[in-house]
Amino acid sequence: xxxxxxxxxxxxxxxxxxxxxxxxxxxxxxxxxxxxxxxxxxxxxxxxxxxxxxxxxxxxxxxxxxxxxxxxxxxxxxxxxxxxxxxxxxxxxxxxxxxxxxxxxxxxxxxxxxxxxxxxxxxxxxxxxxxxxxxxxxxxxxxxxxxxxxxxxxxxxxxxxxxxxxxxxxxxxxxxxxxxxxxxxxxxxxxxxxxxxxxxxxxxxxxxxxxxxxxxxxxxxxxxxxxxxxxxxxxxxxxxxxxxxxxxxxxxxxxxxxxxxxxxxxxxxxxxxxxxxxxxxxxxxxxxxxxxxxxxxxxxxxxxxxxxxxxxxxxxxxxxxxxxxxxxxxxxxxxxxxxxxxxxxxx
Ligand SMILES: C[S@@+](CC[C@H](N)C(=O)[O-])C[C@H]1O[C@@H](n2cnc3c(N)ncnc32)[C@H](O)[C@@H]1O
Numbered sequence: 561x562x563x564x565x566x567x568x569x570x571x572x573x574x575x576x577x578x579x580x581x582x583x584x585x586x587x588x589x590x591x592x593x594x595x596x597x598x599x600x601x602x603x604x605x606x607x608x609x610x611x612x613x614x615x616x617x618x619x620x621x622x623x624x625x626x627x628x629x630x631x632x633x634x635x636x637x638x639x640x641x642x643x644x645x646x647x648x649x650x651x652x653x654x655x656x657x658x659x660x661x662x663x664x665x666x667x668x669x670x671x672x673x674x675x676x677x678x679x680x681x682x683x684x685x686x687x688x689x690x691x692x693x694x695x696x697x698x699x700x701x702x703x704x705x706x707x708x709x710x711x712x713x714x715x716x717x718x719x720x721x722x723x724x725x726x727x728x729x730x731x732x733x734x735x736x737x738x739x740x741x742x743x744x745x746x747x748x749x750x751x752x753x754x755x756x757x758x759x760x761x762x763x764x765x766x767x768x769x770x771x772x773x774x775x776x777x778x779x780x781x782x783x784x785x786x787x788x789x790x791x792x793x794x795x796x797x798x799x800x801x802x803x804x805x806x807x808x809x810x811x812x813x814x815x816x817x818x819x820x821x822x823x824x825x826x827x828x829x830x831x832x833x834x835x836x837x838x839x840x841x842x843x844x845x846x847x848x849x850x851x852x853x854x855x856x857x858x859x860x861x862x863x864x865x866x867x868x869x870x871x872x873x874x875x876x877x878x879x880x881x882x883x884x885x886x887x888x889x890x891x892x893x894x895x896x897x898x899x900x901x902x903x904x905x906x907x
Contacts, residue, residue: 561602561603561605561631561632561633561809561851562602562606562607562608562609562630562631562856563591563604563605563606563609564580564604564606564609564612564613564616564627564628564629564630565601565602565627565628565630565705565707565717566580566604566621566623566624566625566626566628566664566885567601567625567626567630567664567665567707567730568600568601568602568623568624568625568640568892569600569623569625569665569892569894569896569897570583570598570599570600570664570665570666570667571598572595572623572690572867572892573595573596573597573598573599573600573601574597574613574859575593575623575866575867575871576595576621576624576692576867576868577593577595577602577604577625577732577778577783578593578620578624578866578868578869579621579624579868579871580602580604580616580621580624581594581604582816582868583614583616583621583795583874584604584606584615584619585710587612587615587616588615589606589608589611589612589615590606590607590610591605591606591607591720592604592605593605593606595607596763597668598666598668598741599666599668599669600664600665600666601707603630603715606630609629609630609631609650610629611615611633611787613627613629613720614721615724616770616827618722618724618725619724619889620860620898621700622868622890622891622892623867623868623892624682624730624768624893624901625665625729625730625731625894626719626724626725626729626730627719627723627724628705628707628717628718628719628720628724629719629720630715630716630717631649631716631717631718631889632649632652632715632716632843633713633714633715633716634646635657635713636651636676636712636713636785637711637713637714638712639711639712640654640817641697641784641836642682642714643682643683643686646683646706646714646763647686647690647692647709647713648688648718648751650687650692650704650716651690651692652835653692653718653819654701654702655692655693655694655701655716656687656693656694656701656702656703656704657693657694657697657698657699657700657701657702657721658693658694658697658699658701658703658704659680659683659684659687659693659703659705659706660680660699660703660705660706661676661679661680661683661705661706661708661729662676662700662705662706662707662708662728662729663675663707663708663709663729664676664707664709665677665715665729667733669708669709670900672708672709672710672711673829674838675708675711676708679706679708679823680726680840683706686702687791688879692704694849694902695715698794700723702718702719702721702722703718703719703721703722703724703905704716704718705717705719707720714856715885716867719812720901724776726823727837730877730892730894731885732753732754732894732896733793734749734750734753734847735770735875738785739803740780740784741778741779741780741783741800741801741803741804742778742780742801743780743895744780745780745784745831746780746782746785746895747781747832747859747893747895747896747901748780748784748830749856750787750870750893750894750895750901751767751782751893751901751903752784752788752857753858754891754893755857755889755891755903756864758901763902764786764827764853764854764855764873764905765789766789767787767789768789768790768791768849768859769789769791769826769827769828770790770791770792770826770827770828770851771785771790771791771792771793771824771826771827771828771829771830771853772792772793772794772795772797772820772826772829772830772834773792773794773795773829773830773831774795774817774820774829774833774834774843774850775795775796775817775831775832775833775834776792776795776796776800776801776812776831776832777794777796777797777798777799777800778798778799778801778804778861779800779801779803779804779805779810780804781805781830782799782800782804782810783803783804783810785828786807786810787831789809790809790827791809791810791811791830792809792811793822794810794811794856795811795813795816795820795828796813796814796817796819797815797816798815800812802813808857817831817833818835818839818843821852822851822853825834825851825852825853826852826853826854827853827854827855827873828853828854828855828856829844829847829848829852829853829855830856830857831843831844831856831858831859831860832858832859833859834861835861836861837860837870837871837874838870838873838877839880840858840859840860840861840874841860841874841875841877841878842857842878842881844856844878844882844902844904845863845877845878845879845881845882845883846881848882848883848884848886848906849881849882849883849884854905854906855905855906856902856903856904856905856906857901857902857903857904858873858897858901858902858904859896859900859901859902860900860901860902861898862898862900863898864884871890871900875890875902878902878904882904884906884907885905885907886905887904887905888903888904889900889902889903889904890902
């Protein structure tokens with residue numbers, strides 16, 4: 561079985577399948593998406609999986625938490641020896657720099673986490689003995705993924721460390737900060753971690769910079785920005801939490817986020833307003849077209865059925881209407897529910 565194996569948030573399989581089908585077709589590949597609702601993953605079956613994987617980059621796939629090159633499926637595994645048949649399929653594919661034994665992040669998949677942990681300990685020495693795994697973790701070599709769908713059923717895949725998520729299951733581990741004004745704070749925390757490297761972050765997110773937060777209440781996102789030393793104009797008719805206001809860096813302005821204009825140009829704008837995604841995308845484009853900010857992180861809420869189609873439309877319109885050369889990165893983050901997060905920065 562050859563193709564791509566991508567992980568996603570449970571329930572978003574049709575969106576990821578639609579996105580993969582479109583991206584593969586645009587890159588000139590013939591294949592088909594295979595998925596089951598609520599499974600937490602999608603496979604895209606295609607003869608030339610390696611070439612497809614090089615053409616469809618992890619960075620670009622909005623609904624994928626992880627992207628792997630699928631190379632084998634094992635059914636009817638014998639629970640007393642799952643290792644031997646796997647070794648046969650893994651041999652001949654070169655040396656791997658690390659292994660990850662995983663399972664779908666779904667109701668059905670989560671109970672397999674114990675097996676995944678135990679199996680890692682069984683497989684690792686067996687791979688090393690055959691020279692199929694480096695002695696120490698080596699990020700220059702591909703990673704091997706064993707993806708258990710059941711105790712007797714597994715998929716084998718590989719990932720390029722430069723073109724995949726570095727996290728097991730594609731899920732970054734972030735600790736909620738005890739005094740954060742809202743759980744939403746985690747979304748911006750994750751966005752700042754995923755969308756830029758440490759060096760990029762140090763360059764564009766500096767103490768003393770100014771930001772606007774549209775739809776700020778109760779203040780989780782504003783609070784995260786103050787943690788980086790930014791001054792924030794927090795726009796919302798709703799109340800801000802005391803924790804946020806106690807930072808002394810927040811100016812709460814009771815106004816409509818679709819009308820308010822900054823009195824001077826700002827470095828940053830973030831937006832978490834619950835509104836139709838197209839309306840938000842147009843407003844975000846207006847900010848860039850007017851040069852009101854250089855960098856933005858915004859959420860697009862997707863309560864509709866055809867979420868990939870809506871996403872593509874919103875991102876295209878945003879890019880066209882912004883009238884600027886932008887670097888854009890859109891992802892459904894782990895902490896995003898029925899929504900995606902977009903990072904845009906003027907080149
Ligand atoms: C999901 S909450 C934001 C949570 C916030 N990011 C945090 O971390 O605490 C959405 C907010 O958008 C605000 N909102 C919705 N429409 C708005 C508008 N037109 N102008 C300003 N705020 C708006 C709501 O009042 C609500 O407080």
